[in-house]
Amino acid sequence: MPRRISIVAEGNGARRGNGEVKGSFKVKAGLAQMLKGGVIMDVVTPEHARLAQDAGACAVMALERVPADIRKEGGVARMSDPELIKSIMAAVTIPVMAKCRIGHFVEAQVLEALGIDYIDESEVLTPADEENHIDKHPFKVPFVCGCRDLGEATRRIAEGAAMIRTKGEAGTGNVVEAVRHARAVSAGIRKLQGMNHAELVHEAKQIGAPVEVLAECQKLGRLPVVNFAAGGIATPADAALMMQLGVDGVFVGSGIFKSEDPLKRARAIVAATTYFDKPDVIAEVSAGLGEPMRGLEIPAIPKEELLAARGW
Amino acid sequence: MQGAFAEHIKALEAAGARTRLVRSREDLDGLDGIVLPGGESTTMTMLMERVGMLAPLRQAIERGLPTLATCAGMIVLAREITDGMADQKGLDLLDIAVRRNGYGRQVDSFEAPLQIDGLDGKTFPGVFIRAPLVERTGDVEVIARHDGHPVAVRHGRITALGFHPELSGDLRLHREFVRLAAGQR
Numbered sequence: 001m002p003r004r005i006s007i008v009a010e011g012n013g014a015r016r017g018n019g020e021v022k023g024s025f026k027v028k029a030g031l032a033q034m035l036k037g038g039v040i041m042d043v044v045t046p047e048h049a050r051l052a053q054d055a056g057a058c059a060v061m062a063l064e065r066v067p068a069d070i071r072k073e074g075g076v077a078r079m080s081d082p083e084l085i086k087s088i089m090a091a092v093t094i095p096v097m098a099k100c101r102i103g104h105f106v107e108a109q110v111l112e113a114l115g116i117d118y119i120d121e122s123e124v125l126t127p128a129d130e131e132n133h134i135d136k137h138p139f140k141v142p143f144v145c146g147c148r149d150l151g152e153a154t155r156r157i158a159e160g161a162a163m164i165r166t167k168g169e170a171g172t173g174n175v176v177e178a179v180r181h182a183r184a185v186s187a188g189i190r191k192l193q194g195m196n197h198a199e200l201v202h203e204a205k206q207i208g209a210p211v212e213v214l215a216e217c218q219k220l221g222r223l224p225v226v227n228f229a230a231g232g233i234a235t236p237a238d239a240a241l242m243m244q245l246g247v248d249g250v251f252v253g254s255g256i257f258k259s260e261d262p263l264k265r266a267r268a269i270v271a272a273t274t275y276f277d278k279p280d281v282i283a284e285v286s287a288g289l290g291e292p293m294r295g296l297e298i299p300a301i302p303k304e305e306l307l308a309a310r311g312w
Numbered sequence: 313m314q315g316a317f318a319e320h321i322k323a324l325e326a327a328g329a330r331t332r333l334v335r336s337r338e339d340l341d342g343l344d345g346i347v348l349p350g351g352e353s354t355t356m357t358m359l360m361e362r363v364g365m366l367a368p369l370r371q372a373i374e375r376g377l378p379t380l381a382t383c384a385g386m387i388v389l390a391r392e393i394t395d396g397m398a399d400q401k402g403l404d405l406l407d408i409a410v411r412r413n414g415y416g417r418q419v420d421s422f423e424a425p426l427q428i429d430g431l432d433g434k435t436f437p438g439v440f441i442r443a444p445l446v447e448r449t450g451d452v453e454v455i456a457r458h459d460g461h462p463v464a465v466r467h468g469r470i471t472a473l474g475f476h477p478e479l480s481g482d483l484r485l486h487r488e489f490v491r492l493a494a495g496q497r
Contacts, residue, residue: 018424018458018459019424019425020422020423020424021422021423021424022419022420022421022422023419023421024422024423026423026439026479027418027421027422027423027439027440027441028421030316030421030439030441030476030479031418031421031441031442033315033316033318033319033350033476033479034315034316034350034351034352034383034384034441034442035351035352036314036315036316036317036318036351037313037314037315037317037351038314038315038351038352038355053354053397054358054397056314056354056355056358056359057355058314058351058352058355059352093354093395093396093397093412093413094352094354094355095352095417095418095442112419115416115417115419116417116418117417117418117419117442118418140419141418141419142418248318270355270359271359271362274313274314274335274359275335
């Protein structure tokens, strides 16, 4: 029987005696709904995690190194040590996410066994498979995946991603790529309006998108799952910019803990995400934050070191 | 402030209501009813405290503003919160004790059919996501249980749910809430 790739797929939920179904797509995508309007922060220690929670983060991403350090140090970047992940899970009450390598389904199994709340199949780590992403449907734990455009976003959703984020260019403190990717996704969806089904099938072929998911995007006028911005967000204004471009929330990686005053900056980014359409609030919280992270110009990065190019 | 507000807006508008986002104390003026959505209760409470919204919100609900609270919203209203942040303050408007993430982490999130008092017809599709567990109830009416634990309670014009009707596709609870709010005019 062909695999259903509809976003309403319920096939993988486990039914129990009391009528409960666990791990259905509805509860996997539902958690992302709860994160909306919020900020998810990269943390590398339990202390960072508590600081992020105190600042109002709606979730944290547990990592060994923030993307800026991964970029600097090079080498193969892998899933974090389970001990570190467990210590961060124990430190906070908000959801904890962790990254696995693209295509590395065993790292994902390990993260699921640890009881992590969300897995980021991430281009920030070194890919383990240069053709295939993880089949995310069989997992009870939900996945978030990066994208650069609508084709990539819909392929990830077809594989079972319950949440999408822009890739941006992680660890640069430069928001330009996240803007490019968010605009590409919304332009791709706008283009679908008014197409008849034959044209939609042709468009699906052009952008490498699964027809069913693309049809869902056309019907809803947006991605059928929650869509965050990530990669290069370093200031409250960056976060509000992404929100005004229509994303549902933001990830901030290196931008907080690579800055001079992380707590103050974290609180300011949370406020700017909530009040993204209130420039007076953004002005107020942006004042006197200290030095932001240094940041990198994208053309200064050798092509083979661009993280966004990873993933297929 | 933060959370699943967009889904509530969709459900309320489908039930015939006009809606607006409440992000400051001024936004509270002139409401016929308020929804406290799911999200992260720590984040929501902190943001409300920072902008001075906790006290006016508490006052408005105390004066009888119809309130629908789901998941994190239920936690925000509760008298006692366990497994929250060390200094997590609730609004203390609902005589219940809740344990945050009392059903476990995300991998334990589930769907289950619920029998809700006062709702005609078939069972209600309960969507539980890192849901709070109601461990004690005092001066409230329990209107639904799952596995013996209360999952929906009512007190005056407050309805608090441990699950997410806004994600269920079933509008019955939103319709009932809109009727209650419309009756305030």
